[in-house]
Amino acid sequence: MSDPSGNGRRMSRRSLFGLGAAGAAVAGAGAVGARSLLDEPPVAHAASTSAPYPFYGEHQAGIVTPAQDRLHFVAFDVTTGDRAELIDLLQEWTAAAARLTQGKEAGSFGAVGGDPAAAPDDTGEALGLPASGLTLTVGFGPSLFDKRFGLADRRPAALADLPKFPGEQLVPEISGGDLCVQACAHDPQVAVHAIRNLARIGFGKVSVRWSQLGFGRTSSTSRAQATPRNLMGFKDGTNNLKLEDAALLREQLWADAGDGAAWMTGGTYLVTRKIRMTIETWDRTSLTEQEQIFGRDKGEGAPLGAKREFDPLDFAAKGPDGQPHIASNAHIRLAHPSSHGNAHLLRRGYNFVDGSDGLGRLDAGLFFIAYQRDPRKQFVPVQMRLAREDPLNEYIKHVSSGLFACPPGVRDASDYWGRTLFEP
Numbered sequence: 001m002s003d004p005s006g007n008g009r010r011m012s013r014r015s016l017f018g019l020g021a022a023g024a025a026v027a028g029a030g031a032v033g034a035r036s037l038l039d040e041p042p043v044a045h046a047a048s049t050s051a052p053y054p055f056y057g058e059h060q061a062g063i064v065t066p067a068q069d070r071l072h073f074v075a076f077d078v079t080t081g082d083r084a085e086l087i088d089l090l091q092e093w094t095a096a097a098a099r100l101t102q103g104k105e106a107g108s109f110g111a112v113g114g115d116p117a118a119a120p121d122d123t124g125e126a127l128g129l130p131a132s133g134l135t136l137t138v139g140f141g142p143s144l145f146d147k148r149f150g151l152a153d154r155r156p157a158a159l160a161d162l163p164k165f166p167g168e169q170l171v172p173e174i175s176g177g178d179l180c181v182q183a184c185a186h187d188p189q190v191a192v193h194a195i196r197n198l199a200r201i202g203f204g205k206v207s208v209r210w211s212q213l214g215f216g217r218t219s220s221t222s223r224a225q226a227t228p229r230n231l232m233g234f235k236d237g238t239n240n241l242k243l244e245d246a247a248l249l250r251e252q253l254w255a256d257a258g259d260g261a262a263w264m265t266g267g268t269y270l271v272t273r274k275i276r277m278t279i280e281t282w283d284r285t286s287l288t289e290q291e292q293i294f295g296r297d298k299g300e301g302a303p304l305g306a307k308r309e310f311d312p313l314d315f316a317a318k319g320p321d322g323q324p325h326i327a328s329n330a331h332i333r334l335a336h337p338s339s340h341g342n343a344h345l346l347r348r349g350y351n352f353v354d355g356s357d358g359l360g361r362l363d364a365g366l367f368f369i370a371y372q373r374d375p376r377k378q379f380v381p382v383q384m385r386l387a388r389e390d391p392l393n394e395y396i397k398h399v400s401s402g403l404f405a406c407p408p409g410v411r412d413a414s415d416y417w418g419r420t421l422f423e424p
């Protein structure tokens, strides 16, 4: 990967990393030792959790990239009304993101290398930390296409506002946003550092509307990864769109020139839902009921009536009592592509615990993230069906919603996030 700034740095985060890497290797070995006492294999990672992913490419990173363990997601309101300032910001963000994702500081002087009389161009808390697989993915919300920036006629039809879903209790202050950035990394400090520096760079042009930290990815987006578990204790992400499904990704994930908004070619659409779980109630529910709600067993993650996690789903199979193994309203049956004209989602969610709610309950759940080619044909019908019929609703509440058009990837150092939108 080339250095997008074209220059060396006086002090690179990675040059400070030597000791940290050794420490992490030792800690990693310890973790494997402890894990081997258990029956279940550890969740697989890429060759190294400290290595960088390329920033430049046809598509943005952080979508089919094997899901990292940590998330910091942020939605911004644009506070400037000036289109040129917005473009400047996207250019500055792109340059910073190209550096940050390669394990460098946000600016070329860094936290301690600039004029001591000036504020540093990096905040410093990631000094000594490696790239940690950081990816930064940007999206544009429907509100960006209002009158302010002359973009009203550039709004893709697929970025239609989501309908109201039965039972949702959305909190406006933690929903929506003109822009979003998804930061995923194997180290939470690296993800938070990236978002903090983008917010710092955006001072006076954007303000943070809401943000969400996540841990323990709840989906695998590559077959090389083991399936992680959500906070209800179930494997989540078994039947997901994955990096290796090239034909399905073309058909179901990436926007195409013929889709109506040519500037989105190579991009995709993102839906976020913060879903609070009443896990104290869930924890008092019998194992049998829990498994019937999802349609999979809790230990292995196998479809009910089958043995192994990746055994094919057989919705027609019946038990000795003549009832289908997978109930007619099981979550996996309601959400399955066959129930929605073959509509798939690439799920990339994270667990969250935002402390407790003051009533003796954890404020915890799933920060659901799904990428797709057209939410009107994918997320909306699936969620409408789940909202109406899923017995899981007794234990969950949707409290925040976001919808964003994620533009294509940045080609090289002369390109920037959203160029195709602003420069037809």
Ligand SMILES: C=CC1=C(C)c2cc3[nH]c(cc4nc(cc5[nH]c(cc1n2)c(C)c5CCC(=O)O)C(CCC(=O)O)=C4C)c(C)c3C=C
Residues within 6 Å of the ligand: 230, 232, 234, 235, 236, 237, 238, 239, 240, 273, 275, 277, 294, 296, 331, 332, 333, 335, 336, 337, 345, 366, 368, 379, 382, 383, 386, 396
């Ligand atoms: C609108 C889309 C979906 C929402 C919202 C959603 C919420 C949600 N899901 C789980 C747990 C599991 N989901 C599983 C499968 C699954 N879920 C969706 C969609 C939504 N889920 C899809 C498309 C699928 C795949 C269906 C299939 O093709 O088989 C599973 C099973 C394992 C898996 O395949 O991932 C679990 C477990 C929770 C806890 C939740 C809200 C809090």
Ligand SMILES: [Fe+2]
Residues within 6 Å of the ligand: 331, 335
């Ligand atoms: Fe689900």
